Amino acid sequence: MRNPRIYQDQPLKVGEKVQLNADAFGHTIRVLRLNEGDMVTLFNGQREDDGNYCQYQGELSNVSKKQAEVLLTDRQVVENESPLNIHLGQGISRGDRMDFTLQKSVELGVNTITPLFTERCGVKLSGERLAKKRDQWQKIVISACEQSGRCAVPKVADPISLSDWFSQETSALKLNLHPRAKHSVMTLPQENQRVRLLIGPEGGLSDEEISQANNAGFIDILLGPRILRTETAALTAISALQCRFGDLA
Incomplete structure (x- = not known):
């Protein structure tokens, strides 16, 4: 049994x-x-x-x-929590993509997830519908913990605008996945054990949002020569960070 x-x-x-x-x-x-x-x-x-x-x-x-x-x-x-604390700022995506990203990012060890409203997110939620969606996302996170053996339950924070997320104070290393970046995840210096990872929605971040991220101290990073879907980008970046700073061999 x-x-x-x-x-x-x-x-x-x-x-x-x-x-x-x-x-x-x-x-x-x-x-x-x-x-x-x-x-x-x-x-x-x-x-x-x-x-x-x-x-x-x-x-x-x-x-x-x-x-x-x-x-x-x-x-x-x-004792299966990674030494690397990852706060994922995820541009809200359509359909099941967001659910999939949350589920798999928890399995990979993410600690906090903030859903972000961006210029190209294409999802309109507010009021009661937004509260119900956040509760649904938290249940997906809990289910992922039940399956993966984690006892620490990551928090799905209240969805906010990208600019509001940028304004939050943090001592974490701030990273933005960008297909035209010059820095690779694997060449980053190990400055600390806390990372804020920004992933855009379908269609990516706008040029203005990327500029805002840079002004907020985010470093553009590259995962390879191919452009990834939003759900693929988040999970690949988390895996690479866990290999570089965390507990994935």
Whole structure:
């Protein structure tokens, strides 16, 4: 029997019983069709008092048609976070491209994702629709953590304009993927272990946005001689950065 990993947003402690929230119950009981006595693994995405990220083994109990509990039997420290902290500023793309980018970037170790409104993003969202879309993106991130074994859950920040993102204070190395750049990712100096990575939407950033990025301290970088789609660009850049500064061999 498989032992699925389930995100549960509440304190966890060995010896205690926790009631699965609605999303966890639906996935565990209705989708996976697990039964009383089956084992699951829970995590809450938070550092514990000792500074570690942990997951908890547990046994399903008191399973009914509407709820289920998990008796936590074992705590495991999980140490699979990259030493490189990546904040991805991703131009909002259409359809499933944005979902795919978020999912795979989490699997590759990104820490924060800020969806960005740019001149060419082509997606019009505001108010309640925007809030629902952000919640959907956060659920995609959580699902990627469940699948990839991560216990630290990256945050999907509120979508903002590119200029507002530029104005945020940061000590991170700021990089903009540009097909006509002179610098390669692999030749960058290892200045620190924090990176802000800017990826444009379909159609890329405008010349004016690229100029604004340069004025904000972003370094244009190149991944190769071919122009990549937005989702390919983000994942390739993250992989290259993890090879250069992080934990990908």
